[in-house]
Amino acid sequence: MTDYSIPIKTSGAYKIASHLRNYGHSVKVIDNFVWILKNHKYDLFEYLQERIGATTLFVGFSTTFMSPFKMDKFKKTRGQTKKEDSVENFSTLMNILKTQHPQTKIVLGGQGVQTGMIFDLYKEIDHWIKGLAEDSVLDFITKLKSGIEQPRIIEDNFLASEYNFRESGPMFSIKDNVFQNEVLPIEISRGCRFKCKFCSYPLLGRKPSDKYIRSEESLYKELLWNYTHFGTTQYMIMCDTFNETTEKLLSVKRAIDRIGIDINFWSYIRMDLIDAHPEQLEILRDIGIRGAFLGIESLYDPSSKAVGKGFGRENTIEMVKRMKDSWGDEVLLHGAFMIGLPHETPETATEWCELLDRREILLDSISMNALRIFPYQKLRQISTSRVFHSEFDINAEQYGYTRGKDGWRNEFWTQRSAQEFAEMWKSRFNESAPDYLTHTLRSANLPMSLLNGGFEWEEILKTDEPQEFQDHVKSQKLNLLNRYVENVFTK
Template identity: 30%
Template sequence: MDVVLLTSILSNTNRLYRPWGPYQLAWYLREHGYQVQVLDFLHKFEKSKILELVSKFIGPETKIVGWNCMFMPGDEKWWIKLICEEIVPVLRRRFPHVNFVTGGAAVHQVNRLYRNRRVFDYLFYGHAEDTLLAFCEHVYRGKTLPDTEIVLGNKVIRETVPLPHLRKRFKIEECAHIWHERDCIVPGESLPIEMARGCIFKCKFCRYPYIGKSKNDFGRRIEFVRDEIIQNHERFGTHNYYMLEDTFNDSNDKVNAFAEMSQKLPFRIGFAAYLRPDLIWSFPGQAEQLRAAGLVSGFLGVESLGEQSSRLIGKAWSGQHARAWLPKLYHDIWQGQVTFRTSLIIGIPPDTREDLYATHQWAVDNGLPNWKWHVLNVNRDHQSGWISEFDKNADSYGFDWYTEYGKTRWKTAVMTWRDAKNLQAELETLGKPHQMQDCWGLIERGTFGYDLAEDKHLLIVKMDRKDAATRRGQFLDAYYDRVMALPA
């Protein structure tokens, strides 16, 4: 095997789903003649089993092992420590000829924690189809090493570096990704799928670097999406998807094209997606088209019902219309057949504790299917990899700073970061009896054979956790057996 990629998605929900990045990179490298093995769900295995899995695929020809650092804030400390202080050092001693590299959503955090090449030979910032390919071309075929820079003592390769020796750069529009037999897809498994990259909006709190794109830019051609969906159904029996796009409904033309394509398939698909509720509201008929396309559940970025706070972050619609329209969307337009999570943020000025309790009560009184509270993240460190408008100009938006246990935290005239954390715990406890299965968690249950038409109305507190744990274990066993049955 030329390249081995290690991955997992960590979250406090104990879910099992595949991150897109490593499989996309594996597909792209295979298209250029490299043999690649992706190893997934590693956070669910003991250290000895992880080493067994990885070592199986590293041979004398293997020169690159990569780790995808993908996890949610607060869930990662033990996993980072295990990978960086136990797994990689053991592998490096066993296989001294291998380059160890990393990339992914949390690569900047890993860089800050493990400086001066303590763990990795190279770190990849941003989308890495071209840069990882160029690195492989250097390692295996003697081509020029992509330009590197030293960041905190580590060698970093950014996606923006010039790569003159590549004949063709990756374009999402022409991406013909297909899952490989070595990916060991389990029959009936729900899978991620990519439609486009980037976001047309510029929310003030958002650190995502690919914001502000033009509508319809960086969109994958619909025939490639259709071909992948058909192959997944024929090969794996897959019909449920995690739609990986920052705003699936940013273009009404795209929604209509996807709905037309999906309704012509000889089978029914279901999916969850990130959606802007203001766009569903703005385009008559879009809600119906989304449902016809197969939308099972959406992630709605509402953030706040306050007029001032929603206007401050760039989502004025939420403060003006969400309170009245979201219940109508769920109960009347979608008739409870499409669920959604209402995403809400604690800490946006001038929202008070009382305002947020009122928002909680609004969700309960209107029988919304699910809502989730997030603490606002504002970072004073402008040297971090990705920064938001709030990060850059915190003072202009009413933020000040204080120190708590050696860490710099934000505060406003009405709330501190600690107040927000405590309030999050209170509101989540109050909301727990009312939350239904939704979004990514609902699609994940399709992997384990649950009926999503029934599950979408299931209160999470009434879920049979013992049965779910049994099915998760069976899924992991099936995946492990498939991987171990592969030829090295």
């Protein structure tokens, strides 16, 4: 699970577990791992000792959202971080696995900067299986059983092309300790029809096709399974672009209508597609949208256009208003912004940040961070292909960036100055309107996580006692984590 205000499940580990179970393997998923390792380490060690045996092939760690890993400390010391400073007690666990279960491989899953840093730091890790892994994990197991030597970094440049994603089954098993009415992730499509230059996700620029979009029947079966076994009607839709086609949305609607239930969901939305296909506004409302993540990046048109977001400032402001008018205030709109894009200067960024501060665009929350470009030396060290890196990662110098020990720089910014600018403006937003924009409990997909704590949507939207509410959230988070631990160690 992610370390949000209230824990909420992510899809990676469960998707692989479901896939392996379909091929006859026994898989146990332990979620909330970092919290358990910190607060119940001896229980965890004992549990693993009892269950890891001669037939255990590997212990895997899903790391994309392992948020307590201290990346900043790692970067400042240039890789000299003590293991105890990263994930508490992780080093001890690695040592136990290596010394007491040498026949069992330690495998890392995930992609991106953080996963690479964990891989570098913990030399006990045998393999890193990168990215989409349905094909590569089966191949890994076959070779492992046959005693065939394999590289430490395993990349599938074919992006699980043999896996039948379109007809894939339910992600969660009754063995996965899912609570009743829990908010769950669901993967409806893979990849993105767009190719933003800062994005490092796989399958960028792919055409909408049946290969990468699940069938109505497949969705119907998973939604029905989750409702029947867990009572789930609240979802985090994990598609890179949920509204990539109107037909895709209609297929989801038909699957929901067949079950005869109402669902609510949060998803990533492209505003330019709604502008091109205005019928999507009504469809998204009818199938239960409760939150939308809008990757705006910049309100300086030359910058947003340079990275693949050419919708424009005026169109963006108008579309946000149209969404609010159609969906109402109960749907939360989150805008994501990035500092340091090509052509952006401190002056142009200040101008549109002041626009945000005046609330001239009707967003409910924002996030703002510096552009991240993968260090070139690190890119060479841990990559055997370019599948999982952005255009900027690969060709930063062609876009006016240079890379050094302190990150990137261009004509107007350094990575540090861009991050300091973002932090300064987030502080200003909070000072002028503490219940708006960067308020953490209502930011991005965090409101959906609060539903797992037993909060009602109306309560999340309208609470006027933020400190009392935050204290209640902390209490509910601890209750949920303790319930989860009890379930894990008794089942």
